[in-house]
Amino acid sequence: MTVITAKGTPETRVPTSSRRRHFRRDQIGWLFVLPFLVVFLTFLVAPLLYAGYLSLYTKGLATGTTFAGFDNYTRAFHDPAFRHGLWLVVRFSLVVIPLQIGVALVAALLLDEITGRLASFSRLMIFLPYAVPAVIGALMWGFLYSPSFGPMEQIASLFNVQAPFLLSQGNIFYGLLNIVTWQWSGYYMIIIYAALKSIDSSLYEAARLDGANARQIALRIKVPLVTSALVLILIFSLIGTLQFFTEPQIVSPIANGSVTPEFTPNIYAFNLAFRYAQFNYASAISFSLGFVVFLAVAIFTFATRKRGGLFT
Amino acid sequence: MSKPRHVGAKLILLALVCYFLLPVWWLLVASTKNSHGLFSGSGALWFDGFHLFGNLGDLFTYNNGEYLRWLWNSVLYAGVGGIGCTIVSVLAGYGFAMYRFTGRNLVFAAVLGSVMVPLTALVIPTFVMMSNAGLTDTIWAVILPSLLSPFAVYLMRVYTAGSIPDELVDAARIDGAGELRIFLQVALPLMRPGVVTVMLLSVVATWNNYFLPLTMLSSSKLYPLTVGIGLWEQLAASNNGGGQSLWNLIIVGSLVSVLPLVLAFLTLQRYWQGGLTVGSLK
Numbered sequence: 265m266t267v268i269t270a271k272g273t274p275e276t277r278v279p280t281s282s283r284r285r286h287f288r289r290d291q292i293g294w295l296f297v298l299p300f301l302v303v304f305l306t307f308l309v310a311p312l313l314y315a316g317y318l319s320l321y322t323k324g325l326a327t328g329t330t331f332a333g334f335d336n337y338t339r340a341f342h343d344p345a346f347r348h349g350l351w352l353v354v355r356f357s358l359v360v361i362p363l364q365i366g367v368a369l370v371a372a373l374l375l376d377e378i379t380g381r382l383a384s385f386s387r388l389m390i391f392l393p394y395a396v397p398a399v400i401g402a403l404m405w406g407f408l409y410s411p412s413f414g415p416m417e418q419i420a421s422l423f424n425v426q427a428p429f430l431l432s433q434g435n436i437f438y439g440l441l442n443i444v445t446w447q448w449s450g451y452y453m454i455i456i457y458a459a460l461k462s463i464d465s466s467l468y469e470a471a472r473l474d475g476a477n478a479r480q481i482a483l484r485i486k487v488p489l490v491t492s493a494l495v496l497i498l499i500f501s502l503i504g505t506l507q508f509f510t511e512p513q514i515v516s517p518i519a520n521g522s523v524t525p526e527f528t529p530n531i532y533a534f535n536l537a538f539r540y541a542q543f544n545y546a547s548a549i550s551f552s553l554g555f556v557v558f559l560a561v562a563i564f565t566f567a568t569r570k571r572g573g574l575f576t
Numbered sequence: 577m578s579k580p581r582h583v584g585a586k587l588i589l590l591a592l593v594c595y596f597l598l599p600v601w602w603l604l605v606a607s608t609k610n611s612h613g614l615f616s617g618s619g620a621l622w623f624d625g626f627h628l629f630g631n632l633g634d635l636f637t638y639n640n641g642e643y644l645r646w647l648w649n650s651v652l653y654a655g656v657g658g659i660g661c662t663i664v665s666v667l668a669g670y671g672f673a674m675y676r677f678t679g680r681n682l683v684f685a686a687v688l689g690s691v692m693v694p695l696t697a698l699v700i701p702t703f704v705m706m707s708n709a710g711l712t713d714t715i716w717a718v719i720l721p722s723l724l725s726p727f728a729v730y731l732m733r734v735y736t737a738g739s740i741p742d743e744l745v746d747a748a749r750i751d752g753a754g755e756l757r758i759f760l761q762v763a764l765p766l767m768r769p770g771v772v773t774v775m776l777l778s779v780v781a782t783w784n785n786y787f788l789p790l791t792m793l794s795s796s797k798l799y800p801l802t803v804g805i806g807l808w809e810q811l812a813a814s815n816n817g818g819g820q821s822l823w824n825l826i827i828v829g830s831l832v833s834v835l836p837l838v839l840a841f842l843t844l845q846r847y848w849q850g851g852l853t854v855g856s857l858k
Contacts, residue, residue: 289675290675290677291677293671293672293677294675295671296670296671296674297672297677299664299668300665300729301668303720304726306720307721308693310705311701311705315697315698315700371589374589378582378585382586382589385593386590386592388841388842388845389593389597391841392597392600392838392841393596394841395834395838396838397801399786399802400802400833400834403805403809403826404600404602404603407602407606408598408620415619415620418619418620446595446599454849499692503692506694513806514806517809517813518809530696534787537703537791543700546700547700547701550698550699550701554693554698557693557694561692
């Protein structure tokens with residue numbers, strides 16, 4: 265972290281008594297942080313350790329609970345169900361992240377350029393899906409895709425063609441792609457937009473005097489200056505998509521079996537735990553997924569460390 | 577005011593607005609239809625009769641008014657969980673920004689690193705822990721884990737560092753104000769946009785949460801709206817045809833569940849639009 269500097273402690277020489285007073289006053293910080301730390305230890309550190317512990321044991325009907333070492337992990341990474349799910353969310357991330365960021369960036373750049381009532385109205389409307397629960401977003405699109413009451417069928421019949429059912433086995437990837445892009449692009453747009461607004465506009469004046477047009481200003485000045493916002497969004501988006509659960513789970517009753525019980529790693533872990541009561545193996549799956557996410561984010565952060573972001 | 581060179585940009589913007597509004601528009605229109613209009617009406621994107629109030633009446637009375645109970649549960653979880661999360665995060669962010677206590681950098685590094693931990697990976701072990709403590713299928717199983725938001729702490733630390741001048745705090749100390757009083761009376765008013773932003777983010781996160789309540793709760797009377805509507809959807813999908821009236825309720829119920837947050841964002845935009853700047857700058 266380079267951005268945060270501590271306040272209230274000047275680095276000049278101060279008399280010992282005053283330094284001691286400073287020291288004592290600074291310990292008050294613990295009291296402010298304490299409630300969060302309790303929550304942090306109880307609901308993050310403890311479950312993490314506990315998941316790690318659970319994942320090292322197996323529970324058999326006849327044998328009872330026995331120590332299994334890394335057997336569950338070997339099993340998980342050899343389990344075709346887990347590997348398929350993992351491969352799906354990785355592929356999905358590779359497509360949905362550039363798509364979301366592209367839409368968000370274009371919208372933010374346009375909104376930064378245009379002023380007036382249309383712009384502020386558009387900004388709110390594009391942001392609106394963020395306030396809609398993912399459950400409702402997935403349901404609405406599920407209805408819109410539906411052959412029995414969606415508009416796609418009606419529009420397609422005007423042209424005498426059959427509309428594709430976006431939740432079928434072959435199309436569900438695209439159906440979900442659209443739902444997730446719709447849900448999150450507006451939130452990312454607002455973050456980029458806020459970063460754009462904080463750029464000193466005298467830079468644009470200077471560029472204009474040098475003969476740069478609007479597109480050149482956008483690509484050469486604005487985009488490079490909001491890179492840290494883009495990196496932040498990328499990390500959020502990566503963490504979110506690898507944990508994919510709600511949208512496929514919600515469309516599954518109307519998707520005619522396209523969403524299998526092991527569709528994504530999270531859905532698989534959920535079904536293992538709550539359908540088959542395999543909590544140990546489910547914990548190993550969760551832990552493995554968490555490890556993959558952590559690794560992906562760490563690699564990505566390392567690769568972009570010169571560009572700023574959360575962990576510069 | 578509009579220059580001709582912006583025409584292209586405005587057209588693209590309008591197209592984007594249409595795309596983002598499409599499902600919401602459909603939801604509004606479909607909420608006013610009865611099941612005949614929904615399934616065999618002329619067009620899915622235009623009105624066909626007006627049955628909104630009838631649908632609302634059905635929604636609130638169906639199955640002894642279980643929808644209203646879910647609505648109340650959502651308000652309770654998002655209110656207590658979201659506001660609790662805000663209080664905890666604001667205090668911690670302020671503590672990290674203003675005091676150089678021993679071990680601060682280490683603890684903060686741990687918090688920052690935990691932003692990378694996928695929270696849904698913790699749901700299953702949390703369930704087992706809660707189950708051992710006898711807390712599953714109670715409101716606490718949903719509210720307590722919602723108090724955790726490492727990102728909100730990060731946001732509040734950055735916001736505090738940027739919005740409170742040292743001189744002001746020093747002046748208050750010289751005037752003899754205690755640390756708690758400085759926080760409440762000097763710092764907090766200056767942090768308001770940041771606090772409102774964090775509150776909106778955490779209320780939205782709790783209101784929209786699905787995975788956590790789905791795993792923690794088994795009795796439907798404790799469900800929040802998201803899980804309740806998901807349950808209805810399963811019921812409606814599993815008895816094809818017989819469930820047609822339930823589809824109407826799901827649609828109008830979805831509309832009602834979206835309204836509170838949309839209204840909150842519209843009325844509080846002055847605050848959050850400023851507050852969100854913080855997360856992106858640094």
